[in-house]
Amino acid sequence: MTTRHTHRYSALALSMACALMLPLAGHAQSDTREQQLEQRVAQLEQQLNELKAMIQAQKAAPAAPAAPAQNVAAAPAAATPVFSSAPGVSVALHGFVSASAFSQNKSFTYGNGQNALFPIPGSKGSLSGVDVRNTRFWLDFKGAKFAGNWSGGGRIEMDFFGGFNGTGAYSQQQPTPRLRQAYMDLTNLESGTTVRIGQQWDLMFPIDNSPTSLAHIAFPLGFGSGYGGWRFPGVVVMQDLNHGSTGAQWRLDVGVFEGTWSGPGNNVNYLTAGSAGFRPQVEARLHVQDKNWLAYFAAHYSKVDLRGVDGTAPTPIRSDVKSVGYEVGGQWKPGPWTFKGLAYAGNGLGEIFGAMSQFGDIKERGGFVQAGYSFTPNWSLYAFYAYSKPDSGDVITWMGNGSTGLLRNRQTALSLQYTAGSYDLSAEWMHDKLDSTSNGVDRKTTTGNQFSLNALYRF
Numbered sequence: 001m002t003t004r005h006t007h008r009y010s011a012l013a014l015s016m017a018c019a020l021m022l023p024l025a026g027h028a029q030s031d032t033r034e035q036q037l038e039q040r041v042a043q044l045e046q047q048l049n050e051l052k053a054m055i056q057a058q059k060a061a062p063a064a065p066a067a068p069a070q071n072v073a074a075a076p077a078a079a080t081p082v083f084s085s086a087p088g089v090s091v092a093l094h095g096f097v098s099a100s101a102f103s104q105n106k107s108f109t110y111g112n113g114q115n116a117l118f119p120i121p122g123s124k125g126s127l128s129g130v131d132v133r134n135t136r137f138w139l140d141f142k143g144a145k146f147a148g149n150w151s152g153g154g155r156i157e158m159d160f161f162g163g164f165n166g167t168g169a170y171s172q173q174q175p176t177p178r179l180r181q182a183y184m185d186l187t188n189l190e191s192g193t194t195v196r197i198g199q200q201w202d203l204m205f206p207i208d209n210s211p212t213s214l215a216h217i218a219f220p221l222g223f224g225s226g227y228g229g230w231r232f233p234g235v236v237v238m239q240d241l242n243h244g245s246t247g248a249q250w251r252l253d254v255g256v257f258e259g260t261w262s263g264p265g266n267n268v269n270y271l272t273a274g275s276a277g278f279r280p281q282v283e284a285r286l287h288v289q290d291k292n293w294l295a296y297f298a299a300h301y302s303k304v305d306l307r308g309v310d311g312t313a314p315t316p317i318r319s320d321v322k323s324v325g326y327e328v329g330g331q332w333k334p335g336p337w338t339f340k341g342l343a344y345a346g347n348g349l350g351e352i353f354g355a356m357s358q359f360g361d362i363k364e365r366g367g368f369v370q371a372g373y374s375f376t377p378n379w380s381l382y383a384f385y386a387y388s389k390p391d392s393g394d395v396i397t398w399m400g401n402g403s404t405g406l407l408r409n410r411q412t413a414l415s416l417q418y419t420a421g422s423y424d425l426s427a428e429w430m431h432d433k434l435d436s437t438s439n440g441v442d443r444k445t446t447t448g449n450q451f452s453l454n455a456l457y458r459f
Contacts, residue, residue: 088143095137096458103128106448115219119448121436133160134217154184192240203283205229214426214454225409226368226386228353232257248290257281261304262359264313276305295330321361323348336374343367355390356406360398363391384413396440408435424456
């Protein structure tokens with residue numbers, strides 16, 4: 001088989017060499033001939049990329065059946081299928097299939113199952129089900145030429161949290177796709193600069209430091225009640241600060257994102273307080289990373305006009321809100337241990353899932369910590385805790401005007417996880433304790449529990 005492939009590669013290489021020589025001989029004949037040459041060179045570049053991929057695949061393939069592996073988790077993953085959408089542009093399909101069988105003793109905010117975050121105050125009744133909406137896929141594009149030392153790429157990413165196909169008896173088994181990210185990258189490898197344009201995570205979301213969980217992926221543990229962030233259309237410039245050096249790598253990210261708020265006006269037609277005038281969200285993040293640790297500091301600012309786009313909405317408390325946030329976080333992996341965490345503080349952070357999604361001039365603070373230990377390359381245990389404390393006076397002041405009376409939240413979770421190759425299995429327990437008020441005077445504590453068995457296949 002090896003000899004046959006060798007002859008095939010030799011023949012292909014010889015044909016490519018001949019094909020390159022023939023157009024060159026008639027290059028000076030006409031402009032049409034030059035265009036044909038350029039097209040032919042582009043085709044040959046694509047064939048060369050395919051040839052390289054075939055050679056790499058052959059090298060990766062075992063020469064003979066291997067003995068059963070003692071440590072399946074350490075086995076190398078199969079090469080990701082790559083195809084081309086244009087000459088020189090590679091497209092890679094990635095994703096995972098996720099399934100969770102769960103049981104709860106309360107109904108949760110944002111939904112039950114895989115998007116449960118904290119209990120609905122005063123809710124009653126146990127429930128169970130199977131949820132597959134975490135299932136996600138994305139396409140990564142690389143290799144497009146822009147100008148000079150700049151090259152391009154991008155990503156389109158979707159999952160299935162877009163709702164259900166109707167409200168009938170069979171709708172729950174027909175989840176709707178949801179666009180998560182859609183952006184293009186312009187990258188200069190010489191200067192270490194990347195410009196990202198399109199819908200993407202804002203800089204307050206801990207994209208490199210989110211809690212580990214197989215049940216809560218799209219809606220992570222502690223999200224909205226220990227940290228925030230969301231995906232917005234915008235522009236981010238990422239600049240390596242010590243590009244090309246060894247040791248810890250420093251990077252500065254600066255972003256401008258679409259303004260947003262919960263009304264007044266149409267929330268799905270750019271008519272909210274965050275869209276009144278030209279009032280984008282402005283953020284920055286300083287990130288440093290080495291072999292087994294990373295750390296970052298992020299800041300957020302925006303100003304919203306509560307009178308709305310037309311300037312006529314009633315404003316019973318004040319006419320504008322300044323949204324300001326600060327966050328510091330990090331991750332450390334000493335040996336079999338993994339530690340993650342962050343702390344934040346801010347004001348008016350409802351637009352990025354802060355204050356348990358309460359909108360108003362509300363101060364808050366919070367954070368999360370997670371510790372994980374790998375007993376073997378296959379088995380791991382994770383413990384998690386998140387805390388969120390909006391200012392009670394601010395919450396009560398803004399009740400009925402963006403606040404829903406949520407005063408404090410504490411969330412804990414334990415997860416036992418088994419990993420083998422591209423598969424992950426886990427048993428997870430999540431407990432949440434929420435303090436709330438319905439009128440500014442009373443106080444109510446609601447606790448909720450969710451137990452889940454989870455499976456995930458990565459491709």
